[in-house]
Amino acid sequence: MLARFFGKLGHEILYFLETTGRMGVFLFTCLLCLVTPPYRIRAIIRQTYFIGARSSFVIIFTGLFTGMVLGLQGYYTLRKFGAEGLLGSAVAVSLLRELGPVLTALMVIGRAGSAMCAxxxxxxxxxxIDALETMAIDxxxxxxxxxxxATILSLPFLTFIFNMVGIMGGYLVGVSLLGLTSGAYFQGMYQNVVWDDIEMGLVKSFVFALIVVWVAASKGYHLHLERSGGFGAEGVSRTTTSAVVMSSVLVLVWDYLISAMML
Amino acid sequence: MSEESREPIIQLIDVCKSFGDQSVLENVNLDIFEGTTTVIIGPSGTGKSVILKQMMGLLKPTSGRVLVFGQDLSRISKRELQAIRMNFGVLFQNVALFDSMNVFDNVALPLRERTKASEKEIRQNVEEKLALMDLDGVNEKYPAQLSGGMLKRVGLARALVLNPKVIFFDEPTTGLDINKSNEIYRVFYRSQLRFKYTSVIVSHDVPRIFKLTDYVALLADRTIVNSISPEDFQLSKHPAIKSFVETTMGPIYISEEEEADYYEKI
Incomplete structure (x- = not known):
């Protein structure tokens, strides 16, 4: 009984180490290939169109509504303290530091990460993939x-768009609907948003970009080694689901870790 | 079938391969000679494709050595392996064309990625190979729009485009009817005659494939029984080969001596 328990535990640990090691080597190889010639500029641009440009609509849409809801909720919370004037900075700081990078990453996982993995x-x-290898194409x-x-290039830009649209969404609700003055909205933002906020958002969007593309690509590439069986359409769907779940969770975990490190 | 020189260009020496606890190949020894055709036959699911993948360096043996052009595949660097693979062409079982590219781009891909040929030279080369495969007017079509037989011929055109020394065929006619299979054999024969490549074929199409091959290697009980000419194969007294011949080819292919008895009785 006990032997079987430890046997299973050991087996699980070995499997975990094997998977992590494999994904680590994969990440290292990909980054090495990315920074060494020959550079595949044209292919990167083509992918940027798919991952970046074609994600912009969904990013604008979610950014707008996130900003609007922040404006609405923020206004009612701040009004209790008579601090409606801080709405602009509250919306901007929460978007720049947290919601912008996290929600953009989650939307890109859903739109492009799943597609890449599949x-x-x-x-x-x-x-x-075997065919590429036998043709001596890496x-x-x-x-x-x-x-x-493409992902590393796109995600910071998409986050930037998300933040801008989100701030405009907050403006729309705070100023146009709830009667705050335009000056108060932007003045508070101007005074309270510092470079550190932007820097944290930027660092996060780079790290999240890496997580999104790493998990999606590595899961797809190692599909045949999946323990649950990576064969056929079902294998692809199962692996894609697990890639989406894993990258979403990792994004949230790293969001906490980066915040804790940079605060 | 072309003339052979007795120089093996691919050698499997005591190759064993297992996946986890499951042993698939045990002490496999096989020589592939330059300019010849070798067909590997055997029941389904016994590891024929695994042998092929080891020759291409896609799988590493658990023990034993795979020598290609004299180099041990598990002891060379990735770069050296890539250099060896420049001499390979492969027709995969399910062809493995890139489904998001059209036929022309699929065949042109190895040239665009691996050579410095101009777009004009690439077009000339690709169109020549497609014409050799009796494929005209399909340049712009996508793999999903082609029939099984046409896909295989596009796959062969892609395998040929770098003028490789060795071409591997993984079940080239599986899933095709007799006419389509004959088309594949015809273009295979024609292209080999022209480009003099060495070919290694994994096939189920016994006995028809025997007409095209120089050597037949039977995979049974996790090992290669023998690599001999099709004539010797059909007359072999080796129990595994005999049993294979009898079960797959039936009484038409009984050996000469038995045939004599058979006619005497009549």
Missing amino acids: EIGIMRNSEQ PYRFVMVPKFG
């Missing part, structure tokens, strides 16, 4: 590098 998983399943450079480059 695409690479299908390439693995249908031997397209799958890391051919498939992974454009996705890594």
